[in-house]
Structure formats: C-alpha cells, structure tokens
Amino acid sequence: MRAMVVEKPGTPFVLKELPVPEPGPGEAVAKVYTCGAGLTLQHVKAGRSAGKFPLIMGHEVTAIISAVGAGVSGLKEGDAVTIYFYLTCGTCPSCTSGRENLCDNFGGFVGRQVDGAYADYVKLPARNFLKLPDGLNYRQMPGEVGVVTDAIATPYKVIRRARIQPGDTVAIFGAGGGLGSNMILTAKWAGARVIAVDRGKDKLDLARQLGADEVVDVLHNDGLNADVPDQLRAVTDGRGPEVSIDFVSSKWTTETSLASIAKGGRHVVLGGGGDVFSAKTAEFLNRELELIGSRYCTREQVMGSLQLVADGEITPYVGEHFRLEDAEIAHERLEQGIVMGRAVLDINSFD
Numbered sequence: 297m298r299a300m301v302v303e304k305p306g307t308p309f310v311l312k313e314l315p316v317p318e319p320g321p322g323e324a325v326a327k328v329y330t331c332g333a334g335l336t337l338q339h340v341k342a343g344r345s346a347g348k349f350p351l352i353m354g355h356e357v358t359a360i361i362s363a364v365g366a367g368v369s370g371l372k373e374g375d376a377v378t379i380y381f382y383l384t385c386g387t388c389p390s391c392t393s394g395r396e397n398l399c400d401n402f403g404g405f406v407g408r409q410v411d412g413a414y415a416d417y418v419k420l421p422a423r424n425f426l427k428l429p430d431g432l433n434y435r436q437m438p439g440e441v442g443v444v445t446d447a448i449a450t451p452y453k454v455i456r457r458a459r460i461q462p463g464d465t466v467a468i469f470g471a472g473g474g475l476g477s478n479m480i481l482t483a484k485w486a487g488a489r490v491i492a493v494d495r496g497k498d499k500l501d502l503a504r505q506l507g508a509d510e511v512v513d514v515l516h517n518d519g520l521n522a523d524v525p526d527q528l529r530a531v532t533d534g535r536g537p538e539v540s541i542d543f544v545s546s547k548w549t550t551e552t553s554l555a556s557i558a559k560g561g562r563h564v565v566l567g568g569g570g571d572v573f574s575a576k577t578a579e580f581l582n583r584e585l586e587l588i589g590s591r592y593c594t595r596e597q598v599m600g601s602l603q604l605v606a607d608g609e610i611t612p613y614v615g616e617h618f619r620l621e622d623a624e625i626a627h628e629r630l631e632q633g634i635v636m637g638r639a640v641l642d643i644n645s646f647d
C-alpha cells in the first residue's frame with residue numbers, strides 16, 4: 297500500500313510502499329477513501345506536538361473495513377466507518393462516566409502514537425472504528441463525512457459544553473480555519489448569532505459565506521488590531537458576546553477575548569500551543585466570567601454529529617482537496633495558515 301510517512305519531526309513526507317497491515321486480536325483494518333488534514337497534524341509534523349516517529353498521520357476518515365482480527369464483534373468486512381481520534385481504555389472512571397475524552401489511561405492519538413490514515417489502509421483497535429449511521433451519503437461526499445469525527449464533533453461538543461442557546465451571540469476566534477469554519481456552521485445550527493474573528497479578507501469572506509452574521513479582522517495596518525474588544529462590543533449593543541470560542545488560544549486571543557465577553561460570558565479554550573496569559577481574578581468575580589476548556593469529544597458525540605449530517609442538518613465545509621501524494625503541499629499551506637476551511641486528502645475512490 298501507499299503511505300505518506302514522516303520519518304522524524306520537521307521533515308517532509310516520504311511516499312513509501314508498505315505491506316497492507318494485518319489485524320491482530322481485537323483489531324481491524326480499513327481501506328481509506330479520504331482523510332482530513334488539519335493544523336493539529338501539522339503541529340506534530342513540525343515537532344511542536346509529540347508523536348511517535350516514523351509516523352503515518354491522519355484520523356478524519358471515510359473508510360471501509362477490509363479485515364477484522366480475532367475476538368472482534370460488532371464490526372465486519374464491508375462496514376463503512378470513521379475513526380474515533382483518542383486511544384482510550386473504556387473501563388476507567390472517566391471512560392465509564394461519559395468523559396472518555398479525559399480517559400485516566402489515555403493511550404494517545406490515532407496518527408500520533410499509533411499509525412493513522414495517510415495511507416491506503418489503516419489498522420487500529422476495533423473500538424476506534426465507528427460505524428457510519430444509515431442514511432449518511434458517504435459515497436457521494438466521503439471528504440465531508442470523513443471530517444465529521446473531528447471538524448464537526450468538536451464544535452458539536454462545544455455547543456453543549458458552553459451551554460450555547462438559541463439567540464446567544466458567539467464570537468469565534470480562528471473562524472476561517474478547519475475547525476472554526478465548521479464551528480460557524482454548528483453554532484448557526486444551534487441558533488446562535490455568530491461573529492467571526494480571523495485575519496484577512498479571504499478568511500472573513502469565507503466566514504460570511506458560511507453564515508457568520510458579523511466579522512472582525514484581527515489585523516490592522518500590518519499589526520494586531522487592538523480595537524477588537526471595542527469592535528465586538530459595537531456589534532453586540534455594547535455588551536460583548538455571551539460566548540467566545542478560541543481555536544487559536546494564543547496569549548493575545550485569550551486576553552482579547554476575556555476583555556470582550558459580556559457579563560456572565562464564557563470563554564472556551566481549544567487548541568493553541570500552551571501560551572501563558574494574564575487576567576485579573578477580579579474580572580472573573582465581578583463579571584462572573586467562566587473559563588472553559590473543551591477537549592475533543594466522546595464517541596457518542598461523534599455519532600450525534602454524524603447523525604446531524606445524515607439528517608441534512610449540517611453539511612461540513614471542506615475547502616481544499618489534495619491527492620495523497622500531495623500531502624506535503626497541503627501541510628505547507630496549513631503551516632502558512634492559508635488553507636480555507638478543512639483540507640482533505642482524496643486517497644481512494646468509490647467506483
């Protein structure tokens with residue numbers, strides 16, 4: 297099989313011909329049709345996040361089970377599947393209390409600690425394959441269906457975690473990116489009014505196309521726009537947004553968001569490189585602000601997201617397609633921050 301391998305951090309992909317993996321006990325192998333490419337993966341490739349090298353990355357797939365190992369039940373050859381991103385134990389208190397994303401025996405990430413899906417086939421613990429629900433049009437839109445497991449499921453979880461209600465105003469920092477663009481779609485589905493915050497006209501135009509009600513540019517005269525809090529208040533009758541969802545989570549975006557949100561506002565942290573920020577505790581007290589971390593989602597939330605797409609409630613936004621062999625081009629664009637929406641590698645076709 298073809299596989300795009302990263303030999304060590306900071307090096308380009310190498311196209312390799314490898315044997316098709318064989319499933320061991322409790323494992324399954326799937327043929328990959330499409331795989332999403334996002335900034336989380338680029339952080340690993342560049343060496344900013346940990347991974348086990350040499351490495352095949354990728355987890356946002358539409359795939360078909362091609363072989364199952366001994367002891368696997370509930371999954372068979374021919375099943376259409378996607379991948380749950382986290383390697384979890386299924387038995388610890390977190391896993392059994394509906395917070396498997398916080399598994400106490402966390403084994404890492406598909407495509408980081410074990411090989412992922414930038415390849416013709418992917419082998420994983422069978423429980424990491426989730427069967428696609430009936431009615432999901434995966435043959436006609438495999439790229440869109442494949443990214444649901446992260447690019448829709450992560451925003452879908454944020455809706456609950458930040459208690460977003462119809463009529464709430466939600467600011468999205470990084471709204472033109474792979475997750476941010478799909479957060480716009482998901483927040484609109486939830487009935488929110490959306491303010492997209494990102495850099496540059498192209499990303500903000502995309503945000504508007506996807507349904508953003510207002511846009512705010514973080515760039516001004518080649519520098520960061522110090523007026524973002526004022527601009528956010530100006531489009532919210534002086535109150536500020538009830539919820540701010542920050543896919544950038546840099547020091548600047550965090551402090552800007554906290555300075556912008558309404559009384560009782562919620563700031564949601566996703567992604568980012570672990571920046572340190574400053575805030576006055578009095579702000580949290582006097583304005584009853586909430587700081588909320590939101591980390592991926594549960595299997596149930598992935599299934600809920602897939603069902604939304606099957607029901608036609610949301611169609612994920614995929615902005616760019618690449619061949620498997622062009623993964624390096626996709627990742628160069630991710631590194632430069634110029635990919636519009638989610639990028640997808642088209643690896644095999646249904647015929």
Ligand SMILES: [Zn+2]
Pocket residue numbers: 384385386387388389390391396398399400401402
């Ligand atoms: Zn667990």
